[in-house]
Every structure is written in C-alpha cells, then in structure tokens.
Amino acid sequence: MRFELTDQTREAVQAWIKEAALSDGDYLSPSRQSGSPHLSARQYARIVKRWIGLMGADPQEYGTHSLRRTKATLIYRQTKNLRAVQLLLGHREIESTVRYLGVEVDDALDIAEHIEC
Structure with missing residues (x-):
C-alpha cells in the first residue's frame, strides 16, 4: 500500500527507526504484548484517542x-x-x-x- 508522508512525518519516522534500532523486517509500531509482534487495531485506536485528547479535542468525536x-x-x-x-x-x-x-x-x-x- 502506498500513502503520503509529509517531510516532517518522514523525519520523525526515520528518527524513531534509528532510536528503536529497527531492522527492515521489524514492525514500525511493535506491540508491548509478548504474543503479538505489532500493534492491534484496538491498541492503535486507543493511542489515537489519547493523542486527540492531548490536542484538546473530544476523543469521542474522532477516531x-x-x-x-x-x-x-x-x-x-x-x-x-x-x-x-x-x-x-x-x-x-x-x-x-x-x-x-x-x-x-x-x-x-x-x-x-x-x-x-
């Protein structure tokens, strides 16, 4: 799948890959749960809701x-x-x-x- 990345996003992702010492085969967003190598859709949804709240918006209105x-x-x-x-x-x-x-x-x-x- 292809998608757009802004320059700022690209720089942030590159910094994260370096900081987390990720390899080509690694997931960009690894799970904290030992049974899963990547975030679940539910985990991702919770993170997005938290980010929306931190921005001062109502997390119930966005997902x-x-x-x-x-x-x-x-x-x-x-x-x-x-x-x-x-x-x-x-x-x-x-x-x-x-x-x-x-x-x-x-x-x-x-x-x-x-x-x-």
Whole structure:
C-alpha cells in the first residue's frame, strides 16, 4: 500500500527507526504484548484517542476511521477526482469509494464518465 508522508512525518519516522534500532523486517509500531509482534487495531485506536485528547479535542468525536475518511473527503471535495481518492484509499472498485464518501449517485456517475481508466 502506498500513502503520503509529509517531510516532517518522514523525519520523525526515520528518527524513531534509528532510536528503536529497527531492522527492515521489524514492525514500525511493535506491540508491548509478548504474543503479538505489532500493534492491534484496538491498541492503535486507543493511542489515537489519547493523542486527540492531548490536542484538546473530544476523543469521542474522532477516531482512526474518521481521520482517514476526513482526508479522503477533503481531497474529493477539492478535486472531484474519485479515481485519485480510490487509489489513495486502496479500493478496488470505484463503487466502494462512492459509498465510502457518501457521494450522490448522479454526481458520481457524472464524474466517473470524465475519468479515464
């Protein structure tokens, strides 16, 4: 899967890899539990909730899924490019992206007609 990293994020990840002495085969976010080599989805969700609280926002209003969906929605609203959003989300079918974004069917069909595949 491919995704965007800002320069600041890239630098932070590189610093973490060096500090944690991670190798190519290691997980970027190892689990603290001995039975699992990586964070579970639930562990990650708890971390995100804590970060949101530290920022002063309400952790009940945000989560891992809403943050992912927000970026995709902003890209779609600014560009109206469903194909780009589909690629960024890793969806196989454009219909999945349409449902995910909650795009109106007529709007989606109109946009899809203008996208070269």
